[in-house]
Amino acid sequence: MKIGELGEFGLIDRVRRLLPAPSGDVIVGIGDDVAVIAGDGGRVWLATCDVQVEGSHFVRGAISPRDLGAKALAINLSDVAASGGTPRFALVSLGLPEELDVEWVDGLYAGLRAQADTFGVCVVGGNMSRTSAGLFIDLFLLGEASREEVVLRSGARPGDRVLVTGSLGDASAGVALLLDGALSTSEAYARVARARRDAPTPRVREGALIGRSRLATAMADVSDGLAADLGHICERSACGARLFSEALPVAEENRALSRAASGDEWRFALRGGEDYELIFTAPAERAGELAELVWRETGTPVSTIGEIVEGGRPAELVLPGGRAVPIDGGGWDHFHAKR
Amino acid sequence: MKIGELGEFGLIDRVRRLLPAPSGDVIVGIGDDVAVIAGDGGRVWLATCDVQVEGSHFVRGAISPRDLGAKALAINLSDVAASGGTPRFALVSLGLPEELDVEWVDGLYAGLRAQADTFGVCVVGGNMSRTSAGLFIDLFLLGEASREEVVLRSGARPGDRVLVTGSLGDASAGVALLLDGALSTSEAYARVARARRDAPTPRVREGALIGRSRLATAMADVSDGLAADLGHICERSACGARLFSEALPVAEENRALSRAASGDEWRFALRGGEDYELIFTAPAERAGELAELVWRETGTPVSTIGEIVEGGRPAELVLPGGRAVPIDGGGWDHFHAKR
Numbered sequence: 142m143k144i145g146e147l148g149e150f151g152l153i154d155r156v157r158r159l160l161p162a163p164s165g166d167v168i169v170g171i172g173d174d175v176a177v178i179a180g181d182g183g184r185v186w187l188a189t190c191d192v193q194v195e196g197s198h199f200v201r202g203a204i205s206p207r208d209l210g211a212k213a214l215a216i217n218l219s220d221v222a223a224s225g226g227t228p229r230f231a232l233v234s235l236g237l238p239e240e241l242d243v244e245w246v247d248g249l250y251a252g253l254r255a256q257a258d259t260f261g262v263c264v265v266g267g268n269m270s271r272t273s274a275g276l277f278i279d280l281f282l283l284g285e286a287s288r289e290e291v292v293l294r295s296g297a298r299p300g301d302r303v304l305v306t307g308s309l310g311d312a313s314a315g316v317a318l319l320l321d322g323a324l325s326t327s328e329a330y331a332r333v334a335r336a337r338r339d340a341p342t343p344r345v346r347e348g349a350l351i352g353r354s355r356l357a358t359a360m361a362d363v364s365d366g367l368a369a370d371l372g373h374i375c376e377r378s379a380c381g382a383r384l385f386s387e388a389l390p391v392a393e394e395n396r397a398l399s400r401a402a403s404g405d406e407w408r409f410a411l412r413g414g415e416d417y418e419l420i421f422t423a424p425a426e427r428a429g430e431l432a433e434l435v436w437r438e439t440g441t442p443v444s445t446i447g448e449i450v451e452g453g454r455p456a457e458l459v460l461p462g463g464r465a466v467p468i469d470g471g472g473w474d475h476f477h478a479k480r
Numbered sequence: 481m482k483i484g485e486l487g488e489f490g491l492i493d494r495v496r497r498l499l500p501a502p503s504g505d506v507i508v509g510i511g512d513d514v515a516v517i518a519g520d521g522g523r524v525w526l527a528t529c530d531v532q533v534e535g536s537h538f539v540r541g542a543i544s545p546r547d548l549g550a551k552a553l554a555i556n557l558s559d560v561a562a563s564g565g566t567p568r569f570a571l572v573s574l575g576l577p578e579e580l581d582v583e584w585v586d587g588l589y590a591g592l593r594a595q596a597d598t599f600g601v602c603v604v605g606g607n608m609s610r611t612s613a614g615l616f617i618d619l620f621l622l623g624e625a626s627r628e629e630v631v632l633r634s635g636a637r638p639g640d641r642v643l644v645t646g647s648l649g650d651a652s653a654g655v656a657l658l659l660d661g662a663l664s665t666s667e668a669y670a671r672v673a674r675a676r677r678d679a680p681t682p683r684v685r686e687g688a689l690i691g692r693s694r695l696a697t698a699m700a701d702v703s704d705g706l707a708a709d710l711g712h713i714c715e716r717s718a719c720g721a722r723l724f725s726e727a728l729p730v731a732e733e734n735r736a737l738s739r740a741a742s743g744d745e746w747r748f749a750l751r752g753g754e755d756y757e758l759i760f761t762a763p764a765e766r767a768g769e770l771a772e773l774v775w776r777e778t779g780t781p782v783s784t785i786g787e788i789v790e791g792g793r794p795a796e797l798v799l800p801g802g803r804a805v806p807i808d809g810g811g812w813d814h815f816h817a818k819r
Binding site for chain 1: 494504
């Protein structure tokens, strides 16, 4: 069987079974946003890695090296944020074709450094290798947290509310505008969409705050698309979920673009990926307090978009009028050709 | 300027200047085998990453996925060993073309796991991405050590002896035998050379032992070639070095192959790379004791191959008869086409 047939998540499941279960100092291994490693005095280390590959994640001429450097770190910062931790140290592994201009690498590091400085991260090392084809930027990030403040994908319980920061689908709209010249929208929204695509802002302060609050029961970042990342929470928490379309923080222009591109106004919001927002759950009686806390302390809006229900059936989206449609699966999968 | 003109080490120097100097919890940043990060209670974390890129580091049909998985971890284990630490946790970032067989990935993880089990490492997480061209296996490794037991590249002093574990040039001979059908050697040595090329044994126990002994003043692993890695020690320690050809642990067959391939019998040993031996320095009066300790505790032979001298001139190799030739530079550089 080819890995393209098995798919990314099938392959990760398969690999997980080939490796020993977490034990000893490994509190959480493969299958969450980060690995969690015991430190001293009730502290833990959070370790993650994520890569930007030319041709799969970006087109070299369509993103500046500065934006790409910042984004390569952002996607990792987002994973540490989604675990309630604080990012600390990064290593950078670059695969570079030898005909690349030195100035391009300068730009990449300028973006990387600016992003690192913004969030108090030190780039402590790395590696450079020649590639014969495209380039890649692989980032390894170490964060830390108090052990009780770590929020995993696995703690959601029926009755919990589902919350999400910011807005959904904008990065996806940005990709669609890049790839499909027939699509159009307002200049203002095109700017938003391009910025969300090329220069995502990881929710670092929001994630650490949610961790410290100890009010959230589960959390993930929206990197593969809301449906897929909510699916990860449901799977790891053995529960289901019901979302309400009218509560989703999606711009009008986004729904129009999604409808024009796919026939489905919710497609970008649910399946687009690369939003780098945080999706999290909290007991119903504390959800409002948590949303208010995040908004007050960081200025980032938080929407309550649904609720956790008993497991055993797919997550669903309740449309205006009350009809419910299943939304499980179908997020971004690196080894399936289509979104 | 193209990065191919600047070269790998020029590029690393340039990047180092774009980043802040190590401070706070970062004890050692870019420029050694590992980054050193302060932990609690006198412990430090050692962090490193290194990648195997198809077409640059390996040919897919010429190495089994099992060997490749083991090697990808081995090259990182070697960096932690070269710092006197003990490897603990690994993350694996894979770039895979979608037409790859799932069984190939199984084999890769089988090799990775066997290597991890051998050296007490836990694979705690990772990432998988699609690539449009070749594949890559990027490994991130965290090790630990007592702060006083860490051995850096920077501590060598004039008068110190230069020591090396095992033997030199064999992996290089293995690569030459793979690429140049006109070369030949004994079947026994061809087996050794292939094994050193495809299944290197990182000197993990040796490195940790050298760290704990507190007798070594500097250490590096021989990954870019003895001349280049000794050069890194000399540069970071602001000193020079003199090696004696008759003391180099190089097989007769290796010198013959090196002569046949390049006209220089020492080329594989000095410039070949991928030996994954440890090169280290120790005060003259303790060097014999340290060599004896490593051999007795691990069974790995250690050769005293030269001495550290005052800086200001290139490292040199003293040939039989006493003639000295400069040997600085000229190791493996990822962005220069030739060794």
